[in-house]
Amino acid sequence: MAVAVTDGGSWWWRHRAEWLIGLLIAIQAVNLWRINHRPMALAIAHPTWGISRTEHLSYLPSPLVARLLAFGHHNTVAKLWWIESYKYFNHRVEVGGDEALGGGERGSFERLYDALIALDPHFVPFYFHAAMNTGSVADNPHAQLRFLAQGVHQHPDQQELWRYLASVLAHDFQMEERNPDQLLAILIRWADVVSEAEGEEGARSWAQGWMQAMARRQERGLGQVNYWAGILRVTSPTSPQGRIADRTLREHLTRYGASQLQALHDAFVAHFGHPPADISEIVHIEALRQVYPTPVTDAGPEPLMVTGTDTVVIRHDPYGWPYRLEDGTVVSHGLRLADYQRWLRDLNRMARELGWPPLRSSEDIKLWPVDLDAAPEGLRLLVIDGLLAAQVDDPPFPPWTINDLLGAAELHIPGPP
């Protein structure tokens, strides 16, 4: 069969292609008119609003239709549409509200950003603007929360989105008072994803700071142990987040232990009128009765334990180092080492962020604009990958097992041996 192309036929038939294209253009023109006609209907209903199309975002297709109409140029269409919506934003900031034709009860911002995010889900500013416009401008905190949740789900590495989400949950939804466990779970998730992306140092960031602040608001002193124990229970002990919880718990327990021993020391001095010759002397029955008026078990957070001969002795600190008495003050050498290592981590982070020159040996520390404190006993400074690192001697005793400790109730102090 041959396909015959001839120039015969009527004038109409010969120009059928032009007619077809003309018809298509006419259909498009009608569609454009309909799009521009919608603000007019809005303007008739609300004469004070004006008739600008961009001020009313009158054309808001569903996310699916928006993707269909983008013809493979989703990102560009989304960005151009977004820029076009600035006028609507300015208008709404001035007059308030978020009305538009169609879309039921959902406001324009919600529909606009649903479509923009469907077109370009990788563009982080969409989530911020969606949250800001639906929350602050359109006063719709539920839509704001939805966009932020969508944002952290799509971009878990974006700390700013997490912080915004946590702020909205704490401030607008009072989650810290109404459902602290839920807020804590979100903060842990935040810290975990940041840890996965940036390593352990990254985890000591906003999420950590938020959790610490929340712990301080809820509990004082050793009461925070319960809070951190809760975190340890819901994270893996070997994960960065678990290690941070473990480290924080150890720090709290050490400070508590040192304060209890200091109280024993002060009670000893008050009773005998002279300082003890050795730290072991502070475990005296008179001092114990003052500091521990009620019996406690010997397997809790207390810095004391009972030996097989019913003798009360001082435990080593949670890091595995013995407590020391220096000029009338009880100190933990393990905590001192831990504090120094943390200071080194902060220093390295600062060096990276501020672009300080990489070190070749520990002597090069002079190149950094800081005064390096003398390393405590049992810690040697090294240089690894141009940054400072610490090599720490093993403690003389095994460090406390925090998970075992959390199961203990209270320390029992028996009668005098």
Add this chain to the structure above:
Amino acid sequence: MIPIVAFATWRECLRSRSFLGLLALFIVFMALSRLIGWISATDGDIVTTDVVFSLQSIIGVLVAVATGTALMHVEIQQCTLYTVLSRPVARWHFVVGKFLGLALALLCGQLTMLVLSLLYLALTGATVSWPLVLAGLLTAQEIIIMAAISLTWTTLSTPLLAAALSLATYALGHAVHELPSFLTYVRASWGQEMIAWAASLVPNLGRFAYRNQAVYGQELAIGDALQTVIYGLLWIALLVTITVAVFRRRQL
């Protein structure tokens, strides 16, 4: 004879006013794209990159359609086709040569646009990465498919109608990529199968729109990239075969 026809077509395309004009238009729009980046409430790099890569595709499609639809028509109108076919040149040699020449010219144009885009982005401080290069190359393949589509429609209809149908196929080709989202609205399973079957008659051009992910530095797996390239080559082969089949039976 195929290389001779291809070379002549390639030279003809590169000299054509529409080809050079649209390339010049690309350069002007590309230079202006930074303005859009500036007026966006961001640093503008991503927005500029998006616009530049969309321009490469849009102008490439316009070049492919404008050149592809005019190619055969001009040969018939100016009667040069008869001079060629009076020699011992098979019709399929002529069609394949024409297509290869057009594809080569479009490839040259696309590579020029890609290099200019990357240079422009680098000069304006935007991030230039390997995914962007791959995205540009996949866009080039999309344009060559569009050339094959234009050539097929030209052999079936008039140039103007072929241009309109080619652009409609471009729209349809991208719409097909979004089809899975729409199928959920079709309740009957036979309806879904029918739509999916009908969609397979159109090349899924959305597969070549990797530019939307490449802008964010997302890498494409080698397997996926190869699959897309093979998919494109198969469509090109099919379209050229259809064009040859129609052209062989056509009364000239």
